[in-house]
Amino acid sequence: MSFNRLMTMLICSLVYTGLITQAAADPVEDRRALMKKTVLPNTKLSGGMAQGKIPFDAAKAEAAARAIANVPKKFVKLFPEDSAGDPESEAKDTVWSDMKGFLAAADKLTVSATAAADAAAKGPEAFKGAFVKMTQSCKGCHEVYRLKKEQ
Numbered sequence: 001m002s003f004n005r006l007m008t009m010l011i012c013s014l015v016y017t018g019l020i021t022q023a024a025a026d027p028v029e030d031r032r033a034l035m036k037k038t039v040l041p042n043t044k045l046s047g048g049m050a051q052g053k054i055p056f057d058a059a060k061a062e063a064a065a066r067a068i069a070n071v072p073k074k075f076v077k078l079f080p081e082d083s084a085g086d087p088e089s090e091a092k093d094t095v096w097s098d099m100k101g102f103l104a105a106a107d108k109l110t111v112s113a114t115a116a117a118d119a120a121a122k123g124p125e126a127f128k129g130a131f132v133k134m135t136q137s138c139k140g141c142h143e144v145y146r147l148k149k150e151q
Ligand code: HEC
Pocket: 028, 031, 032, 033, 035, 036, 039, 040, 043, 068, 088, 089, 090, 091, 092, 095, 102, 105, 106, 107, 109, 134, 135, 137, 138, 139, 141, 142, 145, 146, 151
């Protein structure tokens, strides 16, 4: 076998493995992980600073809000039709029956979290106001598109 042919086979098998891994990825697990591991801790950190329980640090506050703002665009891609009604998921069927509204609710979080990130440089008061507005985006979506009550 020539070296080139060997390389081609190797690359093909790598691509193939990559595809298999992608297909096996669990969208429910992934979307829950985004909420649990990115949105929740950064909301707690921002909230702590907004409430004065954690010393306000403009750079950290901005980074936390920015991390949240980056989630919705990834999050909304993790709701394929066949993941509706998954027992592991707290997503309501309304996500699929009203995808337009769901996407709009996701956009609201992008906008409000970006506003909070931008407000951080203006100081704790400005950040606090923007943070409270951001949490309304969480509630607004959860009330319509999530089964369990806010944690
Ligand atoms: C666009 C809608 C939407 C927005 C906005 C949103 N969430 Fe969620 N969230 C969901 C849905 C849907 C689920 C359930 C996902 C699942 O179980 O499949 C969820 C789940 C969660 C969970 C549970 C994660 C787990 O499985 O343990 C937490 C915590 C959470 N969200 C926090 C937040 C916070 C905090 C915000 C605001 C900063 C927020 N969410 C904004 C839709 C949203």
